[in-house]
Amino acid sequence: MPTIVPYTYEKREEKVVYFTSLLKGMKVLIATEKPFAQKAVDGITEILHEAEYEVVRLEKYTDKAALLEAVKDVDTLIIRSDKVTAEVLEASKNLKIVVRAGAGFDNVDCEEAKRRGVVVMNTPGQNSNAVAELALCMMIYISRNCLTPGTGGELQGKTLAIHAYGNVGKLVGRKGKALGMNVIAYDPFITDDAVFEADGVEKVSSVEELYRRADYLSLHIPATPQTKGSIGYDLAMSMPKGATLVNTARKEVIDEAGLMQAMTEREDLRYITDVAPESAAEMAAAFGKRFFATPKKMGAETAEANINAGLAAARQIVDYFKTGDTRFQVNK
Ligand code: NAD
Numbered sequence: 001m002p003t004i005v006p007y008t009y010e011k012r013e014e015k016v017v018y019f020t021s022l023l024k025g026m027k028v029l030i031a032t033e034k035p036f037a038q039k040a041v042d043g044i045t046e047i048l049h050e051a052e053y054e055v056v057r058l059e060k061y062t063d064k065a066a067l068l069e070a071v072k073d074v075d076t077l078i079i080r081s082d083k084v085t086a087e088v089l090e091a092s093k094n095l096k097i098v099v100r101a102g103a104g105f106d107n108v109d110c111e112e113a114k115r116r117g118v119v120v121m122n123t124p125g126q127n128s129n130a131v132a133e134l135a136l137c138m139m140i141y142i143s144r145n146c147l148t149p150g151t152g153g154e155l156q157g158k159t160l161a162i163h164a165y166g167n168v169g170k171l172v173g174r175k176g177k178a179l180g181m182n183v184i185a186y187d188p189f190i191t192d193d194a195v196f197e198a199d200g201v202e203k204v205s206s207v208e209e210l211y212r213r214a215d216y217l218s219l220h221i222p223a224t225p226q227t228k229g230s231i232g233y234d235l236a237m238s239m240p241k242g243a244t245l246v247n248t249a250r251k252e253v254i255d256e257a258g259l260m261q262a263m264t265e266r267e268d269l270r271y272i273t274d275v276a277p278e279s280a281a282e283m284a285a286a287f288g289k290r291f292f293a294t295p296k297k298m299g300a301e302t303a304e305a306n307i308n309a310g311l312a313a314a315r316q317i318v319d320y321f322k323t324g325d326t327r328f329q330v331n332k
Pocket of ligand 1: 102103104105124125127128131163164165166167168169186187188189190220221222223226227248249250274297298299300301
Protein backbone atom coordinates (compact mmCIF):
# COMPACT_ATOMS: atom_id res chain seq x y z
CA MET A 1 0.00 0.00 0.00
CA PRO A 2 1.58 3.34 -1.03
CA THR A 3 1.72 6.26 1.34
CA ILE A 4 -1.39 8.40 1.29
CA VAL A 5 -1.23 11.56 -0.80
CA PRO A 6 -1.93 14.60 1.39
CA TYR A 7 -5.11 16.46 0.50
CA THR A 8 -3.09 19.50 -0.53
CA TYR A 9 -2.10 17.49 -3.60
CA GLU A 10 -2.87 19.82 -6.47
CA LYS A 11 -3.83 17.62 -9.42
CA ARG A 12 -7.38 16.68 -8.55
CA GLU A 13 -8.00 14.26 -11.40
CA GLU A 14 -4.87 12.29 -10.64
CA LYS A 15 -5.84 12.30 -6.99
CA VAL A 16 -9.27 10.79 -7.74
CA VAL A 17 -7.68 7.99 -9.75
CA TYR A 18 -5.20 7.48 -6.95
CA PHE A 19 -7.85 7.33 -4.25
CA THR A 20 -10.04 5.02 -6.30
CA SER A 21 -7.13 2.63 -6.64
CA LEU A 22 -7.02 2.49 -2.85
CA LEU A 23 -10.68 1.57 -2.46
CA LYS A 24 -10.59 -2.20 -2.55
CA GLY A 25 -9.40 -4.22 0.38
CA MET A 26 -9.13 -1.29 2.77
CA LYS A 27 -9.32 -2.45 6.35
CA VAL A 28 -11.65 -0.50 8.61
CA LEU A 29 -11.69 -0.98 12.35
CA ILE A 30 -14.81 -0.02 14.32
CA ALA A 31 -13.36 0.46 17.80
CA THR A 32 -16.08 1.18 20.32
CA GLU A 33 -15.70 0.82 24.05
CA LYS A 34 -19.41 1.66 24.13
CA PRO A 35 -20.69 -0.17 21.01
CA PHE A 36 -23.01 1.23 18.38
CA ALA A 37 -26.58 -0.08 18.23
CA GLN A 38 -26.71 -3.26 16.12
CA LYS A 39 -28.71 -1.45 13.43
CA ALA A 40 -25.90 1.10 13.13
CA VAL A 41 -23.24 -1.63 12.91
CA ASP A 42 -25.25 -3.36 10.17
CA GLY A 43 -25.62 -0.12 8.22
CA ILE A 44 -21.96 0.84 8.56
CA THR A 45 -20.87 -2.64 7.48
CA GLU A 46 -23.18 -2.57 4.47
CA ILE A 47 -21.83 0.78 3.24
CA LEU A 48 -18.21 -0.31 3.70
CA HIS A 49 -18.70 -3.75 2.17
CA GLU A 50 -20.32 -2.14 -0.84
CA ALA A 51 -17.07 -0.20 -1.27
CA GLU A 52 -15.25 -3.54 -0.96
CA TYR A 53 -13.60 -2.69 2.34
CA GLU A 54 -12.86 -5.22 5.03
CA VAL A 55 -14.59 -4.45 8.34
CA VAL A 56 -13.31 -5.56 11.74
CA ARG A 57 -14.73 -4.68 15.15
CA LEU A 58 -13.35 -4.19 18.62
CA GLU A 59 -16.16 -3.65 21.10
CA LYS A 60 -16.47 -3.25 24.87
CA TYR A 61 -12.69 -3.38 25.31
CA THR A 62 -11.57 -2.62 28.82
CA ASP A 63 -7.91 -1.81 28.41
CA LYS A 64 -5.83 0.24 26.04
CA ALA A 65 -3.67 -2.75 25.06
CA ALA A 66 -6.58 -4.27 23.13
CA LEU A 67 -6.95 -1.11 21.08
CA LEU A 68 -3.19 -0.84 20.47
CA GLU A 69 -3.20 -4.39 19.14
CA ALA A 70 -6.32 -3.95 17.00
CA VAL A 71 -5.13 -0.79 15.23
CA LYS A 72 -1.82 -2.33 14.09
CA ASP A 73 -2.77 -3.08 10.50
CA VAL A 74 -5.87 -1.00 9.82
CA ASP A 75 -6.19 1.79 7.27
CA THR A 76 -9.23 3.46 8.78
CA LEU A 77 -10.69 3.83 12.23
CA ILE A 78 -14.27 4.59 13.28
CA ILE A 79 -14.65 5.51 16.95
CA ARG A 80 -17.17 7.01 19.35
CA SER A 81 -15.81 8.46 22.63
CA ASP A 82 -12.75 6.19 22.35
CA LYS A 83 -9.40 7.87 22.96
CA VAL A 84 -7.02 8.10 20.02
CA THR A 85 -3.79 9.21 21.66
CA ALA A 86 -0.29 9.63 20.25
CA GLU A 87 0.36 6.08 21.43
CA VAL A 88 -2.56 4.71 19.43
CA LEU A 89 -1.43 6.67 16.36
CA GLU A 90 2.12 5.34 16.79
CA ALA A 91 0.76 1.77 16.94
CA SER A 92 -1.28 2.14 13.73
CA LYS A 93 1.32 2.55 11.04
CA ASN A 94 -1.12 2.23 8.11
CA LEU A 95 -3.74 4.58 9.47
CA LYS A 96 -4.99 7.21 7.04
CA ILE A 97 -8.22 8.45 8.51
CA VAL A 98 -10.01 8.46 11.88
CA VAL A 99 -13.70 9.30 11.99
CA ARG A 100 -15.22 10.19 15.32
CA ALA A 101 -18.93 9.30 15.03
CA GLY A 102 -20.16 12.31 16.99
CA ALA A 103 -19.58 16.03 17.36
CA GLY A 104 -16.85 16.63 19.97
CA PHE A 105 -13.41 15.38 18.93
CA ASP A 106 -11.37 16.25 22.02
CA ASN A 107 -10.82 12.48 22.48
CA VAL A 108 -8.49 12.48 19.45
CA ASP A 109 -4.96 13.92 19.46
CA CYS A 110 -5.61 15.95 16.31
CA GLU A 111 -2.22 17.68 16.23
CA GLU A 112 -0.31 14.40 16.41
CA ALA A 113 -2.60 12.96 13.73
CA LYS A 114 -1.88 15.95 11.51
CA ARG A 115 1.85 15.55 12.06
CA ARG A 116 1.53 11.97 10.87
CA GLY A 117 -0.66 12.87 7.87
CA VAL A 118 -3.72 11.16 9.38
CA VAL A 119 -7.02 12.85 8.57
CA VAL A 120 -9.42 13.29 11.50
CA MET A 121 -13.13 13.88 10.89
CA ASN A 122 -16.22 14.18 13.05
CA THR A 123 -19.85 13.78 11.98
CA PRO A 124 -21.31 17.15 12.94
CA GLY A 125 -25.03 17.51 13.40
CA GLN A 126 -25.84 13.81 13.41
CA ASN A 127 -26.60 13.59 17.13
CA SER A 128 -27.58 17.21 17.72
CA ASN A 129 -31.30 16.58 18.08
CA ALA A 130 -30.72 13.94 20.74
CA VAL A 131 -28.52 16.32 22.75
CA ALA A 132 -30.97 19.21 22.34
CA GLU A 133 -33.88 17.07 23.54
CA LEU A 134 -31.88 16.00 26.59
CA ALA A 135 -31.01 19.61 27.44
CA LEU A 136 -34.72 20.55 27.44
CA CYS A 137 -35.62 17.34 29.26
CA MET A 138 -33.19 18.18 32.07
CA MET A 139 -34.50 21.75 32.29
CA ILE A 140 -38.06 20.49 32.74
CA TYR A 141 -36.89 17.83 35.21
CA ILE A 142 -35.16 20.29 37.53
CA SER A 143 -37.84 22.96 37.20
CA ARG A 144 -40.46 20.36 38.25
CA ASN A 145 -38.66 19.59 41.47
CA CYS A 146 -36.84 16.55 40.01
CA LEU A 147 -40.25 14.89 39.60
CA THR A 148 -40.81 14.73 43.34
CA PRO A 149 -43.85 16.17 45.15
CA GLY A 150 -43.77 19.94 45.62
CA THR A 151 -44.39 23.08 43.61
CA GLY A 152 -42.17 23.50 40.57
CA GLY A 153 -41.81 26.14 37.88
CA GLU A 154 -42.45 26.36 34.13
CA LEU A 155 -40.15 27.09 31.22
CA GLN A 156 -42.69 29.19 29.35
CA GLY A 157 -41.91 32.89 29.64
CA LYS A 158 -38.41 32.31 31.00
CA THR A 159 -35.24 33.46 29.27
CA LEU A 160 -33.25 30.67 27.69
CA ALA A 161 -29.69 31.82 26.99
CA ILE A 162 -27.65 29.77 24.56
CA HIS A 163 -23.87 29.84 24.82
CA ALA A 164 -22.61 28.88 21.33
CA TYR A 165 -25.11 28.74 18.49
CA GLY A 166 -23.82 25.69 16.60
CA ASN A 167 -25.67 22.54 15.61
CA VAL A 168 -26.91 21.70 19.11
CA GLY A 169 -27.38 25.30 20.26
CA LYS A 170 -29.65 26.10 17.30
CA LEU A 171 -31.91 23.11 17.99
CA VAL A 172 -32.14 23.98 21.70
CA GLY A 173 -33.05 27.53 20.67
CA ARG A 174 -35.80 26.44 18.30
CA LYS A 175 -37.25 23.97 20.80
CA GLY A 176 -37.11 26.63 23.53
CA LYS A 177 -39.08 28.99 21.26
CA ALA A 178 -41.69 26.26 20.74
CA LEU A 179 -42.06 26.06 24.53
CA GLY A 180 -42.72 29.79 24.72
CA MET A 181 -39.31 30.77 26.08
CA ASN A 182 -37.57 34.05 25.34
CA VAL A 183 -34.43 32.85 23.56
CA ILE A 184 -31.16 34.80 23.43
CA ALA A 185 -27.79 33.54 22.18
CA TYR A 186 -24.10 34.38 22.07
CA ASP A 187 -21.62 33.02 19.54
CA PRO A 188 -18.72 35.29 18.56
CA PHE A 189 -17.87 33.15 15.55
CA ILE A 190 -21.22 33.64 13.83
CA THR A 191 -21.03 37.04 12.20
CA ASP A 192 -24.15 36.70 10.05
CA ASP A 193 -27.06 38.04 12.13
CA ALA A 194 -29.51 36.30 9.78
CA VAL A 195 -28.59 32.97 11.43
CA PHE A 196 -30.16 34.21 14.69
CA GLU A 197 -32.96 36.17 13.03
CA ALA A 198 -34.12 33.13 11.08
CA ASP A 199 -34.93 31.41 14.39
CA GLY A 200 -36.39 34.52 16.02
CA VAL A 201 -33.52 34.44 18.49
CA GLU A 202 -31.97 37.61 19.91
CA LYS A 203 -28.22 37.79 19.45
CA VAL A 204 -26.39 39.31 22.40
CA SER A 205 -22.95 40.81 22.05
CA SER A 206 -21.16 39.67 25.19
CA VAL A 207 -20.88 36.58 27.31
CA GLU A 208 -21.49 38.76 30.40
CA GLU A 209 -24.86 39.94 29.07
CA LEU A 210 -25.81 36.38 28.19
CA TYR A 211 -25.32 35.12 31.75
CA ARG A 212 -26.78 38.26 33.36
CA ARG A 213 -30.10 37.65 31.57
CA ALA A 214 -30.24 33.83 31.71
CA ASP A 215 -32.97 32.03 33.65
CA TYR A 216 -31.68 28.88 31.91
CA LEU A 217 -28.18 28.99 30.46
CA SER A 218 -27.59 26.17 27.98
CA LEU A 219 -23.91 25.52 27.30
CA HIS A 220 -22.81 24.37 23.84
CA ILE A 221 -19.22 25.53 23.55
CA PRO A 222 -16.60 22.96 22.53
CA ALA A 223 -13.78 22.12 24.97
CA THR A 224 -10.76 24.03 23.66
CA PRO A 225 -7.74 25.57 25.38
CA GLN A 226 -9.70 28.86 25.33
CA THR A 227 -12.94 27.48 26.79
CA LYS A 228 -11.64 24.99 29.37
CA GLY A 229 -12.41 26.18 32.89
CA SER A 230 -13.96 29.36 31.48
CA ILE A 231 -17.37 29.05 33.21
CA GLY A 232 -17.02 29.60 36.92
CA TYR A 233 -17.66 31.87 39.88
CA ASP A 234 -18.09 35.27 38.20
CA LEU A 235 -20.45 34.17 35.44
CA ALA A 236 -22.51 32.01 37.82
CA MET A 237 -22.79 34.84 40.36
CA SER A 238 -24.01 37.19 37.63
CA MET A 239 -27.03 35.03 36.78
CA PRO A 240 -30.55 36.10 37.87
CA LYS A 241 -32.26 34.73 40.98
CA GLY A 242 -33.25 31.07 40.62
CA ALA A 243 -31.15 30.58 37.47
CA THR A 244 -30.07 27.18 36.16
CA LEU A 245 -26.84 26.34 34.34
CA VAL A 246 -27.36 23.46 31.91
CA ASN A 247 -24.28 21.67 30.58
CA THR A 248 -24.58 19.21 27.72
CA ALA A 249 -21.20 20.29 26.34
CA ARG A 250 -18.12 19.06 28.22
CA LYS A 251 -17.28 18.97 31.93
CA GLU A 252 -13.87 20.56 31.22
CA VAL A 253 -15.42 23.91 30.32
CA ILE A 254 -16.55 24.36 33.92
CA ASP A 255 -14.35 25.73 36.68
CA GLU A 256 -15.85 23.36 39.24
CA ALA A 257 -14.38 25.02 42.33
CA GLY A 258 -15.65 28.41 41.19
CA LEU A 259 -19.12 27.09 40.40
CA MET A 260 -19.33 25.30 43.75
CA GLN A 261 -18.33 28.48 45.53
CA ALA A 262 -21.07 30.41 43.73
CA MET A 263 -23.69 27.72 44.51
CA THR A 264 -22.62 27.76 48.15
CA GLU A 265 -23.01 31.53 48.40
CA ARG A 266 -26.21 31.57 46.32
CA GLU A 267 -28.75 28.97 47.44
CA ASP A 268 -30.98 29.75 44.48
CA LEU A 269 -28.55 28.64 41.75
CA ARG A 270 -28.94 25.23 40.09
CA TYR A 271 -26.60 23.14 37.95
CA ILE A 272 -27.66 20.26 35.69
CA THR A 273 -25.21 18.39 33.57
CA ASP A 274 -24.97 15.50 31.16
CA VAL A 275 -21.31 15.18 31.88
CA ALA A 276 -20.80 14.26 35.54
CA PRO A 277 -18.26 16.65 37.07
CA GLU A 278 -15.14 15.45 38.89
CA SER A 279 -16.76 16.65 42.10
CA ALA A 280 -20.17 15.05 41.42
CA ALA A 281 -20.41 13.34 44.83
CA GLU A 282 -19.46 16.55 46.65
CA MET A 283 -21.94 18.58 44.63
CA ALA A 284 -24.75 16.08 45.20
CA ALA A 285 -24.11 16.15 48.95
CA ALA A 286 -23.82 19.93 49.15
CA PHE A 287 -26.60 21.03 46.82
CA GLY A 288 -29.26 18.29 46.90
CA LYS A 289 -31.98 18.89 44.30
CA ARG A 290 -30.19 21.99 43.01
CA PHE A 291 -27.74 19.66 41.28
CA PHE A 292 -28.33 16.84 38.84
CA ALA A 293 -25.87 14.83 36.73
CA THR A 294 -26.67 11.96 34.40
CA PRO A 295 -24.94 8.77 35.58
CA LYS A 296 -23.19 8.47 32.20
CA LYS A 297 -22.91 10.82 29.25
CA MET A 298 -26.33 10.38 27.66
CA GLY A 299 -26.78 13.28 25.24
CA ALA A 300 -26.19 11.26 22.10
CA GLU A 301 -27.56 8.01 23.48
CA THR A 302 -30.58 7.54 21.27
CA ALA A 303 -30.98 4.85 18.66
CA GLU A 304 -31.54 7.55 16.05
CA ALA A 305 -28.36 9.49 16.85
CA ASN A 306 -26.34 6.31 17.06
CA ILE A 307 -27.45 5.20 13.61
CA ASN A 308 -27.16 8.64 12.01
CA ALA A 309 -23.61 9.21 13.30
CA GLY A 310 -22.42 5.70 12.42
CA LEU A 311 -23.78 5.78 8.88
CA ALA A 312 -22.40 9.28 8.33
CA ALA A 313 -18.96 8.08 9.45
CA ALA A 314 -19.03 5.21 6.94
CA ARG A 315 -20.21 7.46 4.10
CA GLN A 316 -17.56 10.08 4.89
CA ILE A 317 -14.83 7.43 4.68
CA VAL A 318 -16.03 6.19 1.31
CA ASP A 319 -16.39 9.77 0.01
CA TYR A 320 -12.92 10.65 1.23
CA PHE A 321 -11.28 7.79 -0.62
CA LYS A 322 -13.48 8.10 -3.71
CA THR A 323 -13.38 11.85 -4.21
CA GLY A 324 -11.00 13.30 -1.61
CA ASP A 325 -13.94 14.93 0.22
CA THR A 326 -12.51 16.58 3.35
CA ARG A 327 -15.49 18.75 4.28
CA PHE A 328 -15.66 17.23 7.73
CA GLN A 329 -11.93 17.15 8.44
CA VAL A 330 -11.18 18.84 11.77
CA ASN A 331 -7.35 18.78 11.68
CA LYS A 332 -6.62 20.62 8.42
P1 NAD B 1 -20.76 22.79 16.64
O1 NAD B 1 -19.37 22.71 16.18
O2 NAD B 1 -21.87 22.67 15.66
O3 NAD B 1 -20.98 24.21 17.37
C1 NAD B 1 -20.06 24.73 18.28
C2 NAD B 1 -20.29 26.24 18.28
O4 NAD B 1 -19.46 26.77 19.31
C3 NAD B 1 -19.90 26.95 16.99
O5 NAD B 1 -21.02 27.68 16.49
C4 NAD B 1 -18.77 27.88 17.40
O6 NAD B 1 -18.82 29.10 16.72
C5 NAD B 1 -19.05 28.06 18.88
N1 NAD B 1 -17.90 28.42 19.68
C6 NAD B 1 -16.65 27.92 19.64
N2 NAD B 1 -15.89 28.52 20.58
C7 NAD B 1 -16.69 29.39 21.22
C8 NAD B 1 -16.48 30.31 22.28
N3 NAD B 1 -15.28 30.44 22.85
N4 NAD B 1 -17.53 31.05 22.71
C9 NAD B 1 -18.75 30.92 22.15
N5 NAD B 1 -19.00 30.09 21.11
C10 NAD B 1 -17.98 29.34 20.67
O7 NAD B 1 -20.90 21.74 17.81
P2 NAD B 1 -22.26 21.08 18.35
O8 NAD B 1 -22.60 19.91 17.53
O9 NAD B 1 -23.27 22.15 18.54
O10 NAD B 1 -21.76 20.53 19.75
C11 NAD B 1 -21.35 21.44 20.76
C12 NAD B 1 -20.60 20.69 21.83
O11 NAD B 1 -21.50 19.81 22.49
C13 NAD B 1 -19.51 19.74 21.25
O12 NAD B 1 -18.29 20.38 21.09
C14 NAD B 1 -19.44 18.65 22.28
O13 NAD B 1 -18.45 19.02 23.22
C15 NAD B 1 -20.80 18.68 22.96
N6 NAD B 1 -21.60 17.48 22.67
C16 NAD B 1 -22.00 16.74 23.72
C17 NAD B 1 -22.76 15.60 23.50
C18 NAD B 1 -23.27 14.80 24.64
O14 NAD B 1 -23.44 13.61 24.48
N7 NAD B 1 -23.57 15.42 25.76
C19 NAD B 1 -23.06 15.21 22.19
C20 NAD B 1 -22.68 16.03 21.14
C21 NAD B 1 -21.94 17.17 21.38
